[in-house]
Amino acid sequence: MSRLPPLYRPELLSPADRERLAQVLARIDEAADRFLGYPCSGRFDYTPLYPFLRYPLNNVGDPFVPTTFAVQTHDIEVEVLEAFREFTRAPRDGFWGYVTNGGTEGNMYGIYLARELHPDGVVYYSEDTHYSVAKILRLLHARNIMIRSLPGGEIDYEDLHATIAVRRDVPPIIFANIGTTMTGAVDDLARIRAVLADLAIPASYIHADAALSGMILPFVDDPQPFGFDDGVDSIAISGHKMIGAPIPCGVALARRAAVDRIARAVEYIGTLDTTLSGSRNAITPLMMWYALRTQGTAGFRTIVARCMDMADNAIARMRAAGIDAWRHRNSITVVFPRPGPAVIARWQLAVHRDIAHLIAMPHVEERHVEALVADLVRDRSQEGKS
Ligand SMILES: Cc1ncc(COP(=O)(O)O)c(C=O)c1O
Incomplete structure (x- = not known):
């Protein structure tokens, strides 16, 4: 490694720029907790690679x-x-x-x-x-x-x-x-x-x-x-x-x-x-x-099985709420009717024509599914009123 000091280093960042980074991080942190529509897992810790x-x-x-x-x-x-x-x-x-x-x-x-x-x-x-x-x-x-x-x-x-x-x-x-x-x-x-x-x-x-x-x-x-x-x-x-x-x-x-x-x-x-x-x-x-290396084949079998269970859990909750949800065999993509724009934006749902999907990625928890279904139910009743 070079013995010269790095050109870009923490002490050269102004307080305003530090604050800017903190704001962006906070925005991402908030958005990452309502991330249900895209297939990008958010469950990792790569610190040993820093x-x-x-x-x-x-x-x-x-x-x-x-x-x-x-x-x-x-x-x-x-x-x-x-x-x-x-x-x-x-x-x-x-x-x-x-x-x-x-x-x-x-x-x-x-x-x-x-x-x-x-x-x-x-x-x-x-x-x-x-x-x-x-x-x-x-x-x-x-x-x-x-x-x-x-x-x-x-x-x-x-x-x-x-x-x-x-x-x-x-x-x-x-x-x-x-x-x-x-x-x-x-x-x-x-x-x-x-x-x-x-x-x-x-x-x-x-x-x-x-x-x-x-x-x-x-x-x-x-x-x-x-x-x-x-x-x-x-x-x-x-x-x-x-x-x-x-x-x-x-x-x-x-x-x-x-x-x-x-x-x-x-x-x-x-x-x-x-x-x-x-x-x-x-x-x-x-x-x-x-x-x-950290999960191995056995670990990924467990991860995938948990995702399938979460997908089934979402389907069961949606169906219990009268929402027509389904998935294909061996898929963690839960398909349901397209909701209104506020629900799509809140949960970052991917939509195409009349369908939307939730993808039960490893970071998706029961509380996310519960909150989404509550929003879908609310959305449907508001649509009925409009
Ligand atoms: C079936 C399929 N193919 C290709 C892509 C593109 O992959 P990437 O976003 O990794 O470039 C996607 C992304 O969602 C996908 O779902």
């Missing part, structure tokens, strides 16, 4: 390849990827991945690989797909067709079949939702593969967007198919969702053979350029590593 914030860390380049840039955490990143390799049942040899800035980057990576492998391929994705995917498709100039969704949020397999059937000359690139944003619906990979088999498609690619459910399904007894052994070629999982982190993060996992096609040696960093961004976060791999 000393790492003193270094200009950067995980630039391929985590698996030695680099000239030594102020990095590639070794820790590889251990995180190894854990995800097991969760997603990827082959030990022939697997590759890196820690991303979140689900969006992992999805972009998957579609990028698919398009490089199949330049004339068409991406098929359901109308319940996360909004960022349409932007990714535009950025990558990837040919694409949106497929209808079934009422619960899964892709409509008949529409998928009919749509691919008229374009059998180009490889289908399936963007499968392993847990949709609004309802947590899981596209059935077996049915998707059956569609491809029925149409005798010789070459295809399946990318799985498992932003939230990628850290749920490995820890339940009867998961829907979602892994490499179920036929996916790449997977994106968010780290700041189920694991929880103050910095957005995630993993992109893919088959090594596909990644080798896009790898480029770069003398400047003395390693391979296989990732989307150049400079990469070296702190978030530490956070994911710490979370995985």
